[in-house]
Amino acid sequence: MNRKKLSTTFALACVALSNHAFADILSDSKATLGMRNFYFNNDNRDGTAAPSKTEEWAQGFMLDYKSGYTGGTVGFGVDALGMLGVTLDSGKGRNVGSTMIPSDSDNRAVDEWSRLGLTGKVKMSKSELRYGTLIPKLPILVANDGRVLPQTFEGGQITSDEFKDLTLIGGRIEHATGRGSTDQTGLSVVGGTRESNKFDFAGGDWKVTKDLTAQYYYANLDNYYTQQFFGLIHTFALSDNQSLKTDLRYFKTDSSGENSSGTSGYRISGYTKNGDGVIDNRTWSAALIYTKGGYALTAGYQSVSDGSNFTQLNQGSLVDKGAVGSSLYLYTDRLLQSFNRAGEKTAFGQYAYDFAALGIPGLKASIIYLSGDNIKTTSGNDQKEWERDIILDYVVQSGALKNVGFGWRNAKSNSEAARNQDQNRLIVSYSIPLL
Template sequence: MNNKNITVTLALSSFTLALTSQAHADFIGDSKANLGMRSFYFNNDNRDGTATPSKTEEWAQGFMLDYKSGYTQGTVGFGVDALGLLGITLDSGKGRHVGGSMIPSDSDDRAVDEWGRLGLTGKVKVSKTELRYGTLQPKLPILVANDGRLLPQTFDGGQITSSEFKDLTLTGGRIDHATGRGSSDQTGLAAMGGTRESNQFYFAGGDWKVTKDLMLQYYYANLENYYTQQFFGLIHTLALSDNQSLKTDLRYFKTDSSGENSSGTPGYRISGYTKNSDGVIDNRTWSAALIYSVGGHSITAGYQSVSDGSYFTQLNQGGLVDKGAGGVSLYLYTDRLIQSFNRAGEQTSFGQYAYDFAALGVPGLKASVIYLTGDNIKTTSGDNQKEWERDISLDYVIQSGSLKGVGFAWRNGKSDSDASRNQDQNRVYVSYSIPLF
C-alpha cells in the first residue's frame, strides 16, 4: 500500500472513530455490510498467431467485504463506506498466466498466490445531494468501472450527485487514480496505448426523466492531455400491453484530442489506427438499439457506427507499466466478452435473443445469445477488415433451501477477426453473498 493509501486510510479511520463516538442511530442503525464470494474460472484460447501464450487458463477465489454506513442526523449528514477485496489463486501457471488478465504477476511473471486492496470512502449528504470522496466505482456513460474478472476495477477521486430537482439527476466529479481488476496497485490515468499518466479526469452531466417513459442524457468528460468527450443519450420505453414493450436506446459520443495528445506528443499518443498516423484522438460514434420484450422473451436489434479518425476512446490504463492496470468497460452495446467493435471506421450490426425462464415457472434461470458482425475496419495493417463474435450467457440463482442465493453463471464467446487473433473464451462463476448486518 503506497503512502497516499496509508494517509487516506488513517484519515478516514480517524473520521470513522470520531463519528462513532457521537453517532446518532441513523449512522449505526442504517449501516449495512455484505460479504460477497466469487469463484471464477477463466479460459481464453487464442486459435491463431505466433504470440505466446496461446492459451490463458486460471481459477481464483474472491472475497468482497462491502460496508455502507448510514448518515448522522442533522442538516448535514456524514458517513463512511469501506470496500475490502481479496483474491486467492486456486490454479494457474507460468505458461497459462497473463498478468492483468485476472491475477497479478510476481517478479518472475508467475501468478501471485493472493492479492488484495482496501478502499475507503467518506460521504456527506445535504438534502438530496451527496458528496463522496475516496474509492469510487462509477457507472456513467463516460466512465464504467470494469467488473469482468475476479475483483472489480476501482477509481479514486470525488463525485457529487444531486437529485434536488424533480426527475433530474446531476452528477459531477474528478478522478485522479485507478486500480486495475488484476492489480493491488494504483496508477494514474491514460487512454488506450498511452504510456504517460494523467491525474485529472473531470466529468459532469445529468439524466432527465422527461416522462415516465422517456429519459434524456448528457455528459461531458475531460482526461487532461488526452481527450474531451461529450455524450448524448435517449432511452424511451413504449408499453404495447401489460407484458409487452418496445425500448429505444440511442447513443452518440463526440471525442476530440486535448492537450499533449493534440500535438501527437510521444507517450500521449493512442495506439491503433489514426487518420494521420499521429496517435491523435478524433472520433464520432453513434448507435441505435431496439429491444422488443414480450413475456419472458427479449429481442434486440441494433447498429453502431464508429468514425474513421481513430478508435472510440475512453479511460484505458493498459499501456502503463503495471500489467494489471488493463481491463476496461465501454458504454457501448458492442462491448462484449472478447471484442468491443470500437475500431476506427467499424460499422457493426448486432442481434440478441434473451429469455427469462421465470415465465415458465423457473425463477432465477436466464439465458441469452448475441451475434455481432463488424466491417470497414481500418487498422495500421489494412483497410476494410472484418470481424464477428457470438456470445452465449446462462445464469441461475437458487431460489430456496439451504443454498438459497447461490448463483451460477457461464459465459462462452467465439470471435473471428481480421484485426486481432481469433479466440474462444469461457468464463464460469459461482457467487454467493452473505448479509452480515
C-alpha cells in the same frame, strides 16, 4: 487514493461527531460479504504471440460496508470495501499479463492478493459527496467487473437529486486500480504510456416523462481527450406484457492537451487518419429491444467514424500489467471484442429469455451475434470481424443453496484485425448479509 487528503477528510468529520452521531452511523450501517468463484479460459487460436492460452481459477471475497449518516442538516459517514483474491489454479505459461490474477516477478500467478478502499461521504438534503474509492457506472466511465475482483477508481463525486426527475453528477477521478492488481496507477488510454491524474466529468439524467429519459455527460482526461455523450432512452408499452424500448447513443471525442500535438507517450495506438496518434472520433448507435412475456429481442447498429478508434479510459499500456481491463459504454462491448475500431460499422442482434415465464424462476439465457466491417487499421482499410456470445445464469431459489448463483459465459470471435479467440468463464457467486 491520495491518503493524505482522505485522512484529513476523515479527521475533520470525526471532530464534528458526537457519541450520538456515531450511534446513528452504526444503527443504519449495512455490511455484505460477497464471494465469487471464477474459472477463466481463453484460447487464442492463431497468431504468434505466446502464450496461446490463458487458464486461471480463483476465489474472490469482497466485504462491502456501508455506514449510515450522522444526524442533523449535514450528515457524515464512511464506507469501506475490502477485497481478497485467492489463486486456486494457474501457473507460468497459463497466467498472462495479470488479466485476472496478479503476476510476480517471474510471471507466475501470486498465491493471493488484497486491497482496501475507504470512502468518506457527506450528505445534505438530496445531495451526496463521496471521496475515496469509487466504482462508477456512467456513460463516460464504466468500472470493469469482468473478473474475480472489480476495477476501482479513486477520486471524488457529487450526486444531486435536488430537482424532480433530474439527477446531476460531477467529479474528478485521479487514480485507478486494475481488476488484476493491488497497485494504483494514474489514468491513460490504449497506447498512452504517460499517466494523467485528472479526469473531470459532469452530466445528468433527465426523466422527461415516465417513459423517456434524456442524458448528457461531459468528460476531460487531462492531456488526452474531451468527450461529450448524448443519450435518449424511450420505452413504449404495447400491452401489459409487451414493450418496445429505443436506446440512442452518441459520443463526440476530441484530442486535448499533449495528445493534440501528437506528443510521444500521449498518443493512442491503432489507426489514426494522419498516423499521428491523435484522438478524433464520432460514434453513434441505435438499439431496439422488443420484450414480450419472458423473451426479449434486440436489434441494433453502431457506426464509428474513421478519424481514430473510439476512446475511453484504459490503463492497459502502462507499466503495471495488472492495470489491463476496461469497459466501454457501448452495446458492442462484449466478452472478446468491443467493435470500436476506426471506421467500423457493426450490426448486432440478441435473443434473451427469462425462464420464470415457464415456471423456472432464477434461470436466464441469452445469445448475441455481432458483425463488423469497414475496419481501418495500420495494415488494412476494409477488415472484418464477428463475435458470438452465449450467457446462461441460474440463481437457486430455495433450499440450502438459496441465492447461490451459477453462470456460464461462452464466446467465439473471428477477426481480421485481432487474434481469433474462444473463451469460457464459469462463475459461482453468493452474498451473505452481515448487518
